[in-house]
Amino acid sequence: MPGRILIVDTVATNRIVLKVKMLAAQFAVDVCATKAEAVSIIADNRPDLILLNLSDAVADQHSLCLDLRRTPDTSTISIIAVGVADTSRARFAALDAGADDVLPHPVNDALLLARIRSLLRVRSTSEELQLREGTSRALGFEEHKAGFDGAAKIAVLSLLTSGQNALVTGLRKGLRNTIHSMLPHDVLRSGAGQSAYDLFVIDAGEAAVGQSGLFGLVSDLRARAQTRLAMQLVVVPADKPEIAAMFLDLGADDVVPHTSDAAEITLRAKRLIARKRQHDKLRDTVRTGLNAAVTDPLTGLFNRRYVEPHLARLADQSRKSGRELAVMMIDIDHFKAVNDGYGHAAGDKVLIELADRLRENLRAVDLVARMGGEEFLVAMPGTSVTDARLAADRLRALVNTTAFKLADDQPPIKITVSVGVAVSGRIKAEASAINKICAQADKALYAAKSAGRDQVAMSKSAA
Incomplete structure (x- = not known):
């Protein structure tokens, strides 16, 4: 089913161009220029996803992003920041403000549409799980108790060895979790232990992606029962948006340019781990609280x-x-x-x-x-x-x-x-x-x- 998209941008030309692209992709579209207009539209006709220009020289746009994330009724609306400078620092600031992803100017159409499809899939899953948790509470079942999550289990899948790989070093420093490094296709032969992974970080930044089989790896991990619920973060070539779009459509949860600094990659990894933990808890609530009675x-x-x-x-x-x-x-x-x-x-x-x-x-x-x-x-x-x-x-x-x-x-x-x-x-x-x-x-x-x-x-x- 088509989703509803809200475009928030102070520049009329940008709004028109994005609206034409979204209508061509069969989305329902609303547009506005200011935070006040956006708040009114969201209250009357809640969108599934917001395209928000965070490069505007006004504080309203960043505060809108933060407010949406802090409000329970709007916290699940997906947000893509557009027009941001193509630097790791600028992307980190947008992600830290609450955006789900950042697409610098000029926005590649194929990557934009792939990212929208990916985020709408995530939103559908999150809302379905939250709906079922809310129903269990309405039926009188005990709410899931918060507990100690323990360390996340992360695997970096790379053609480089651990000692050569700056990605592994950066993640170990930023996440302070155990990071397992292995060759990409070894994970498919690793047996029952693979079910324990919370996050796969797949290094496709400098590999010959078409010849390395990494496209197939992403879809295989998503299709197999033992690994389908794990998050996937793919490091992609910075100058090939079509490759990033392909990874998203095959099932990756997030993509990040290989030129990004360790802080940005670590932030994206932390958010994916947090999403995995939330989904796991909601699934546990559904399984244990509802199955027998309803x-x-x-x-x-x-x-x-x-x-x-x-x-x-x-x-x-x-x-x-x-x-x-x-x-x-x-x-x-x-x-x-x-x-x-x-x-x-x-x-x-x-x-x-x-x-x-x-x-x-x-x-x-x-x-x-x-x-x-x-x-x-x-x-x-x-x-x-x-x-x-x-x-x-x-x-x-x-x-x-x-x-x-x-x-x-x-x-x-x-x-x-x-x-x-x-x-x-x-x-x-x-x-x-x-x-x-x-x-x-x-x-x-x-x-x-x-x-x-x-x-x-x-x-x-x-x-």
Whole structure:
């Protein structure tokens, strides 16, 4: 789904150029010149990411960055500082003010778009985890206790030996953690120990990247179960922004020019480690606090108890951002005939397989739940009427185009579902708003059933 971007720049020409580029990339865009205007826009139409010119000779821009980071409601908005001088000192100052990344003038278009995509992925993951933590608190589970994190485990992956590598020396001095140095592809053969790494620092600054296999290394680390949650910081050639863009699109969390000083690289590493720790704690909260009480034991999906408070949080998020929320009610057609004809064990297999298909074909931020019996709910934040219709048709096709396997001595059977979809307008603050959306989706589901089943029916929510 396209994100919303706010451009803050005192120079009208800069605002126009950036707006044209962002619109061409299919983002929704707001523009302004001052901190006061930005604060007003953020309150009315919260952006996913801000492009902020920190080279302006006004203190407002730096204070805006600091204020956003210090305010809980805006702390997850991604910020890219643009127009900053291309020096390590200037980049460090922008990062220290709260920017997620710094792109000096002139901004390379490919690198800018790759960085935006990377930060929006991070923001989606962070918000999904925070939403689930908030839901666990609403359900009465104990908040995660702060504890001693211990030293981070960091690996520098470089073709240089530890003694030759100034990167290793600088990180050891700045982080005061144990730094393991190894050849890049040794980490893929290092066995179970690799799961303990918090951060991989990949030295591609002076390597022949295309021949070294470092592109493949980044994607391999992100794809493997043992290393996919570790952060990745890639040191890249300073004069090749297209290489930096490629690393970001392959899964790197951050890139830094090889000409950067140790202070900047250390700051970026510290921030990635802090993000990893936060995500780990939020995941632990979800696993330990919610699973037993709010998970359907058959399908592993969230159950009805979880749905109500989490939908309320999604609705509140939708109201603040001004973006739509789609709710789908999905019901298996003629499910009683499956139980009667093949037995309840076969019916359970159908429910489990349907749950897997839904879960594997939706975003992390989407809510998938079993409401009871053969009825499922899907909630998709930031989803327009058109996108909701396309998603519902896609999910319906995922069910009816591939038969469901039962027991070994039984042939696969065809299953279909009916889907009712409601999409909110601007959500009102009253508590009943989310109930209205669900009622609209239920009504649409009934219409799909009445019209012959195995189809999608839409209903524009009045919420």
